[in-house]
Amino acid sequence: MSRSSREDFNFESLQDSQSIGRYLEELVDGFKSGKIELVHEDSSLELNPEGLLRLDIKAGRKKDKQSLRIKITWREKTEDKESDELTIVTKSD
Amino acid sequence: MTATVSKRKSNSNETLAQLSAQEKTQSKVSKTKVGDTVKSITAKAPRKVESETSKSDKSIANEEQQKKSKLQYRNQMSLDEAVAYFEAIVDGLKNKKIEFHKNDETISLKPQEQIVVEVKASAKGERSKVSFKMSWSEFDPAKLTIKSKD
Numbered sequence: 001m002s003r004s005s006r007e008d009f010n011f012e013s014l015q016d017s018q019s020i021g022r023y024l025e026e027l028v029d030g031f032k033s034g035k036i037e038l039v040h041e042d043s044s045l046e047l048n049p050e051g052l053l054r055l056d057i058k059a060g061r062k063k064d065k066q067s068l069r070i071k072i073t074w075r076e077k078t079e080d081k082e083s084d085e086l087t088i089v090t091k092s093d
Numbered sequence: 094m095t096a097t098v099s100k101r102k103s104n105s106n107e108t109l110a111q112l113s114a115q116e117k118t119q120s121k122v123s124k125t126k127v128g129d130t131v132k133s134i135t136a137k138a139p140r141k142v143e144s145e146t147s148k149s150d151k152s153i154a155n156e157e158q159q160k161k162s163k164l165q166y167r168n169q170m171s172l173d174e175a176v177a178y179f180e181a182i183v184d185g186l187k188n189k190k191i192e193f194h195k196n197d198e199t200i201s202l203k204p205q206e207q208i209v210v211e212v213k214a215s216a217k218g219e220r221s222k223v224s225f226k227m228s229w230s231e232f233d234p235a236k237l238t239i240k241s242k243d
Contacts, residue, residue: 003216003217003218004218005217006215006216006217007215007216007217008213008214008215009212009213009214009215010211010212010213011210011211011212011213012209012210012211012212013209013210014207014208014209014210015207015208015209015210016206016207016208017186017187017189017204017205017206017207017208020186020204020208020210020227021183021186021187023210023212023225024179024182024183024186024225025183027179027223027225028176028179028180028183031172031175031176031179032172032176036214036223038212038214038223045214045215045216047214047216047221047223048221049172049221050172051172052169052170052171052172053169053170053171053172053175054167054168054169054170055166055167055168055169055170055174055175055178056165056166056167057164057165057166057167057178057193058163058164058165058166059163059164059165059191059193059200059202060162060163060164060200061161061162061163061200061202062161063161064230064231065228065229065230065231066202066203066204066228066229066230066231067226067227067228067229068182068191068202068204068226068227068228069224069225069226069227070178070179070182070224070225070226071222071223071224071225072175072222072223072224073220073221073222074220074221074222075219075220075221076216076219076220076221077219
């Protein structure tokens with residue numbers, strides 16, 4: 001699925017650790033099934049993770065503040081990707 | 094670079110979510126299928142064991158450094174490996190302790206009950222990304238006492 005325009009989804013909230021755990025578990029299930037659907041009020045975004053993922057983890061602490069950021073990026077396949085494939089054939093004789 | 098995740102139960106029955114990065118030449122990643130009962134993928138990360146009974150100047154300096162520290166890890170991996178990292182973090186959240194190890198770097202986080210979560214996702218063309226940021230303050234109830242007078 002290729003998108004011509006950029007679609008964004010943003011959500012920020014104060015939650016208890018159990019809720020955060022459930023969010024992450026849903027995210028894990030989404031990665032396993034290849035479909036992540038983010039919905040909040042009128043905003044929604046569907047993502048289809050596949051193939052190789054780039055995982056970026058940042059963990060930090062400063063005085064009494066601690067933070068953890070997990071970022072995952074990937075490229076979704078497009079239907080015309082096969083036409084971009086390169087084949088090189090060499091003959092030894 | 095290749096990534097490893099391991100989760101183990103310590104003697105005190107706390108789950109340690111361990112993240113490490115090792116040179117590919119040093120070790121091969123043995124993949125664990127999601128849902129396996131054995132959670133450990135590899136456990137070759139360098140670990141430091143420090144005795145709390147003999148606090149040297151070095152350990153005090155380390156404690157000071159631990160008050161302000163950060164660790165970053167970035168790597169390309171298969172979906173299964175990424176899921177294993179996520180599951181280790183989920184376990185750490187449940188057990189209120191997440192410990193990250195990357196080569197000689199270590200950072201230990203203690204998630205609190207109340208966490209600010211920020212979820213961002215975007216998709217444009219073939220590129221998609223989702224980020225999940227959590228932040229919290231360490232609160233020590235012993236620091237504050239409030240009494241009301243009759």
